[in-house]
Amino acid sequence: xxxxxxxxxxxxxxxxxxxxxxxxxxxxxxxxxxxxxxxxxxxxxxxxxxxxxxxxxxxxxxxxxxxxxxxxxxxxxxxxxxxxxxxxxxxxxxxxxxxxxxxxxxxxxxxxxxxxxxxxxxxx
Numbered sequence: 604x605x606x607x608x609x610x611x612x613x614x615x616x617x618x619x620x621x622x623x624x625x626x627x628x629x630x631x632x633x634x635x636x637x638x639x640x641x642x643x644x645x646x647x648x649x650x651x652x653x654x655x656x657x658x659x660x661x662x663x664x665x666x667x668x669x670x671x672x673x674x675x676x677x678x679x680x681x682x683x684x685x686x687x688x689x690x691x692x693x694x695x696x697x698x699x700x701x702x703x704x705x706x707x708x709x710x711x712x713x714x715x716x717x718x719x720x721x722x723x724x725x726x727x
Contacts, residue, residue: 604701607672610679613696613703618665622654630702637708660687675699 604612609628616625626647635644644650668680668691677696682689690710697705716726 605672606675606677606696606698607670609698609701609703610670610672610677610696611667614665614667614679614681617654617663620662623648623651625654626651628701628703630699630704633703633706635706635708637710639709659685661685 613625613628616627629647629650631647633645633647633650635650636642644653663683663685666682668682670677670679675698677698679692679694679696681692681694683692684690691713693709693711695705695707696703716724
């Protein structure tokens with residue numbers, strides 16, 4: 604599997620909402636880091652359990668906005684929703700032997716555009 608294929612498979616497995624199944628593409632020494640909250644999760648079991656236990660209002664849906672691949676590394680921009688909660692994740696993947704060894708994720712919060720630059724921007 605190419606790096607891009609592994610990342611697409613990861614998001615496909617996440618879309619299934621069977622979060623234990625995501626372990627299929629995670630290495631034995633898998634590590635996830637969330638710099639914004641200062642958390643690190645080690646191992647596929649902990650990753651699956653964390654996603655399973657996360658409070659949700661419904662089935663999680665994942666929309667891939669973009670994937671960029673460079674050798675054994677990739678970045679994805681994905682929109683995530685459970686029908687009530689809406690988020691966007693920027694995920695940096697490191698792949699080895701068709702398995703994800705490291706995942707570095709940023710979950711930015713949306714914010715209102717500041718008034719002081721309204722004359723310079725176009726609101727999307």
